[in-house]
Amino acid sequence: MVKVFERAGFPIVHVCNLIPVSTTVGANRMVPTISIPYPLGDPNTPKEEQWKLRYHRVGVAIDALATPVEEQTVFKVKI
């Protein structure tokens, strides 16, 4: 899906847990998540912590869309 969208000209960021799979398939902009069942917020942590993590990683994803890249790039996250 990512490739079809990108081929149509949309900059796209793949936010996912299995970065090696995403890399193999051919995504160009990637942001890692923390797990498969809860990519952007661990239910075992307080709500505020989940929000902080999600807010941060989604912010990285938005910035990724505005960042020129020369090759497949995994954007770094801090939380």
Next chain:
Amino acid sequence: MTKKVIYYVNQFFGGIGGEDTADFEPEIREGQVGPATAAASQLEDAEITHTIICGDNFMGSNTEEALDRIAKMLEDKEFDLLIAGPAFQAGRYGVACGNVCKMVQDRFGKPTVTSINVESPGVEMFKKDIIIVEGANAAAKMRKDLKNLIKVANKMLKGEQLQCAVDGYFPRGKRAELWLEDTRENTAAYRGVQMLIKKIKGEDYQTELIIPKKDVVPIADPVKLDEAVIALVTTGGIVPVDNPDRIQSASATRWGRYDISGVDSLPNRAAEGYKTIHAGFDPAAADADPNVIMPVDAMRAYEKEGKYARLHNYFYSTVGTGTTESEAARMASEIIPYLEEDGVNAIILTST
């Protein structure tokens, strides 16, 4: 009972002539012409009843008409299989073989097989839809390519299961299920550990999941955030609680488009809002808070802060587990017009 086979060749292999006769209009002849003669002697318990000949240019320039005319020729014929080629590295002939095979499969529901070299665009265009045996790059290899092609044809006629790794055709992105004998050596755990041991020892091993070669997409130019209209897409199966589009929990072929105008955060399952139908993981976390997969809340927060122009007021969802690449590609193509209509110029796609 002897099965019936129809054969397709171009003007050159049909003995009509070379490039000067490439406009030759489709014709059906009884019996075997060109490579069909040699093929007939290799077929087991099947006969080639007819050969269709069509010029490559005629097929290339009038594809719809050529296919319609060939379809008409086949309407009153009984047959069990269509064989086309081998086309080697030929561009037009390879595409023609692909077109004819696909048409016969689609309109007549009959199996087809051809042989094309990887360099012909016919392979990339049709390998997902039809069985294309990997062919050589020159007609001098006719004997070998024909042998490989007919070997697969014989298996198809007998209804035997094909495997691309064994039968030498291009993977179609479809999974085949095999029943293995119920022994310890056949368990996935045992096979996996054996592979791992070989890998650690630096020995050769054969993966059971061959990842197709990378099909690289040119990197799209970045968007300016103050002009960014961002759409959210997920393969994590987030849908309204009643799953109105009946998206499948695995091997999905359907997708949904859901209105999030004025929604600051996706309500959860308990609030009759959204849930996940993805069968590949424990849904508890996403049912309790669908924003962990489809982060509408964070996107809205950034929208309010003015980090980017605006969020597209729909999100798109399907299920990524067991879904073939070709289905996923089709679904994405179907979504694109909706994005274009609203001036979307960037996408965030979340996967589980």
